[in-house]
Amino acid sequence: MAGGYSMEVPFHRPSITEAEIEEVVACLRSGWLTTGPRVRRFEEAFAQAVGARWAVAVNSCTAALHLAVEALGLRAGQVVLVPTLTFAATAEVVRYLGAWPLLVDCDHSTLNMDLNDAEDKIRKLRQGRLPLDRRAEVVGIIPVHVAGLMMDMDDVAEFARRHGLWIVEDAAHAFPAAYWSKHTQSWRKAGEKTAAVTCFSFYANKTITTGEGGMAVTDDAQLAARIRQMSLHGLSHDAWSRYQAGGSWDYQILSPGYKYNLPDLAAALGIHQLARAEELRQKRETLARSYLESLSDASFVELPPNPSDRVHAWHLFVIRIRSLAGQNIRDELIRKLREAGIGCSVHWRPLHLHPYYRDILGWSSDLFPVATTIWQQLLSLPLFPDMTIEEQQYVVKTLKAVLNQSVSVRKAA
Numbered sequence: 001m002a003g004g005y006s007m008e009v010p011f012h013r014p015s016i017t018e019a020e021i022e023e024v025v026a027c028l029r030s031g032w033l034t035t036g037p038r039v040r041r042f043e044e045a046f047a048q049a050v051g052a053r054w055a056v057a058v059n060s061c062t063a064a065l066h067l068a069v070e071a072l073g074l075r076a077g078q079v080v081l082v083p084t085l086t087f088a089a090t091a092e093v094v095r096y097l098g099a100w101p102l103l104v105d106c107d108h109s110t111l112n113m114d115l116n117d118a119e120d121k122i123r124k125l126r127q128g129r130l131p132l133d134r135r136a137e138v139v140g141i142i143p144v145h146v147a148g149l150m151m152d153m154d155d156v157a158e159f160a161r162r163h164g165l166w167i168v169e170d171a172a173h174a175f176p177a178a179y180w181s182k183h184t185q186s187w188r189k190a191g192e193k194t195a196a197v198t199c200f201s202f203y204a205n206k207t208i209t210t211g212e213g214g215m216a217v218t219d220d221a222q223l224a225a226r227i228r229q230m231s232l233h234g235l236s237h238d239a240w241s242r243y244q245a246g247g248s249w250d251y252q253i254l255s256p257g258y259k260y261n262l263p264d265l266a267a268a269l270g271i272h273q274l275a276r277a278e279e280l281r282q283k284r285e286t287l288a289r290s291y292l293e294s295l296s297d298a299s300f301v302e303l304p305p306n307p308s309d310r311v312h313a314w315h316l317f318v319i320r321i322r323s324l325a326g327q328n329i330r331d332e333l334i335r336k337l338r339e340a341g342i343g344c345s346v347h348w349r350p351l352h353l354h355p356y357y358r359d360i361l362g363w364s365s366d367l368f369p370v371a372t373t374i375w376q377q378l379l380s381l382p383l384f385p386d387m388t389i390e391e392q393q394y395v396v397k398t399l400k401a402v403l404n405q406s407v408s409v410r411k412a413a
Contacts, residue, residue, distance in 0.1 A: 007394050011343030012205035015280060015385040016269075023268040030264075035232070038264040042271050043215070049176070049274060050191035052198070052217035054224035057267060058231050061172045061201035061214035062089040063260035065142070066096055068168045068197035068216055071226040074099050074139065079132060081121070081141040081165070083113040084350040084363075085371045090142055090170050091351055099139075100132050103352055105368045109305050111146040111318070111378075114370070115159050121367075122163065131362030140166045145174035145190060147304065147347070148207070148313025153194040154183050169195035172214075173315040175207055176277050180309035187311065191217045197227070202266075205384075207280060207315050208273035210266035230257040283385035284314035287392060291317055291381065294396045299403055300324055302377075316347055320377040328376050329406050336402045342395055345380045 027038060039057050047055035058064050074080065076098030082091045084103040091101040102125060105117040118141070121130065128134040141160055143151050153169070160167050171177070171190040178187045191198035197220075202213035216227050229235070234257030273280075292303055302320040306312060321330045330346075337344050350371040352363035365372040382395055 006341050007391070008341040009343060009382050009387075009391045009395055010384075011345055011380075011382050012384045013386060014204060014209055015276075015283075017272065017276070019272040019275075020269050023272055024265060027264050027268040033265050034263045035261040036264045038267040038271060039262055042262075042267040042274065045271065045274055046200075046215055047217060049277065050189050050198070050217055051193070052191050053219045054221065055215055055217045056224060056227045056231060057262040057270075058214045058216065058260040059212055059262050059266075060089075060203070060260075061170070061199050062093065063231070063258070064197075064199035064214040064216040064227075065089060065168065065170060066093040066258070067227040067230050067260065068199055068223075069093055069097060069099075069140065069142075070230060071223045072140065072166050072168070072196060077133070077136060078140075079125070079136045079138045081113075081118050081138065082351075083142075083144050084352045084368050085111055085146065085348060085375065086144045086170070086351065087172070087348055088351070088354075089172075090144055091357075094142075100136060101351075102130070102132060102138065103357070103363055103368065106146075106350075106371045106374065108370050108374065110149055110151070111374070112149065112151045113143050115155060118159065124367075130367070138163065138165065140168060142168045142170050144170040144172070145177060145313075147316040147318050148173045148177050149305065149307075150174055150177050150179040150190060150310055152179055152182075153188065154181055157194075167195040169198040171198050172201035172203075172206070174313050175200050176281055176311070177313040178311035193219060196220065197223060202270060202273075207284070207313050208270065208277050210262065210270040210273070213262050213266045213270060229254060231260040233257045233259065280385045281313060284383060285312065287383055287385075287387055288312070288314045288317055290392060291383070291396070294393075295319065295399070298400055299407060300329075301399075301403070314383060317381045317383040318347060319379050319381060320374065321379055322377065324406060330377055330379055332406065333379065333399070333402055336405075337395075337398060340398045340402075342398060343382055346375070346378050347380050348375065348378075350375050 043055040074097045078099045079102045080094045082101040085106040094101045107114045124130050174190040178189045181188045197218045200215045202210040234255035236252040300322040351357045357363045
């Protein structure tokens with residue numbers, strides 16, 4: 001409670017207009033609910049929005065990542081560089097194909113993958129100092145743009161070139177987002193010739209949403225064709241192609257594929273969310289700037305970076321709570337904020353601290369000194385386009401009040 005009153009502020013609330021609702025209703029009335037004409041519209045518009053030649057809509061970013069590494073020919077026993085500070089999907093898609101994630105520490109400021117540590121991890125691998133076969137071939141890298149702040153993909157591309165790696169970009173947080181390219185002296189968007197395949201998420205709390213959904217974009221026609229084919233059982237053509245006028249009922253199984261297609265019902269949302277994407281990003285940015293200003297004097301709070309050479313998607317607003325009297329108070333703050341009706345979260349427990357990667361695959365905390373320490377300080381505050389000024393002020397006042405209370409209690413002790 002702050003200022004003698006309380007209110008409910010969710011971690012996220014989707015921004016849905018009548019245009020989205022009417023499109024969903026029109027889809028229901030059309031009689032065509034699964035992958036069809038609205039998915040095609042969504043794909044074409046999305047490819048244009050990010051500056052890519054091809055876009056394939058799927059049912060999650062996880063599916064997009066899985067299809068991307070499969071299309072690039074990832075094989076069992078090979079190795080892919082993956083940040084340890086990421087969601088489960090980034091690494092698990094590597095394991096789906098029997099390959100191994102080579103976990104990399106994060107940058108202290110941005111929380112994105114540290115390419116210097118990636119270099120060091122490859123060296124340690126060759127020296128037999130990691131829980132992986134030193135003879136394993138390192139074939140790829142999957143950078144993640146944490147919270148919507150893009151990595152410098154020029155640097156990633158140079159790193160990949162030196163080591164002969166393909167790049168699959170996990171842009172689950174990064175639409176729309178961009179960075180200033182030193183090489184081209186221009187702004188480059190995530191997905192605009194930044195990787196072999198770039199993968200986006202339209203999960204319920206993402207910057208645009210289809211409820212559940214994702215997109216894989218690429219400039220390579222063969223990769224696009226493989227991703228599309230494998231997204232629907234490896235069939236020669238999809239249901240829309242089979243059942244529309246002039247289509248053939250017959251199909252052939254070309255490969256043992258997956259069931260990853262996006263339905264038209266979801267694309268109906270996506271079409272109009274996409275049209276509003278920059279408007280929604282600007283609303284997030286306005287809220288983020290307000291947070292940065294209003295929390296600039298908050299004790300024991302470190303604010304996220306907002307460099308001028310980035311267009312930040314602001315999917316998340318992640319602060320760090322410094323230790324107080326040698327004690328970590330982050331979890332205590334989360335509990336008190338939730339008691340006050342404020343939704344908040346942590347992004348994320350690093351992969352090497354999960355039982356599968358720690359106990360079964362053998363990764364140890366000493367290999368990731370930055371992520372091991374920083375994740376215990378991370379706190380994601382509510383940030384969504386339709387957040388009101390009153391809601392944000394309540395979050396700020398409550399956070400400051402809870403921090404001041406914690407300081408007073410420890411001083412008295």
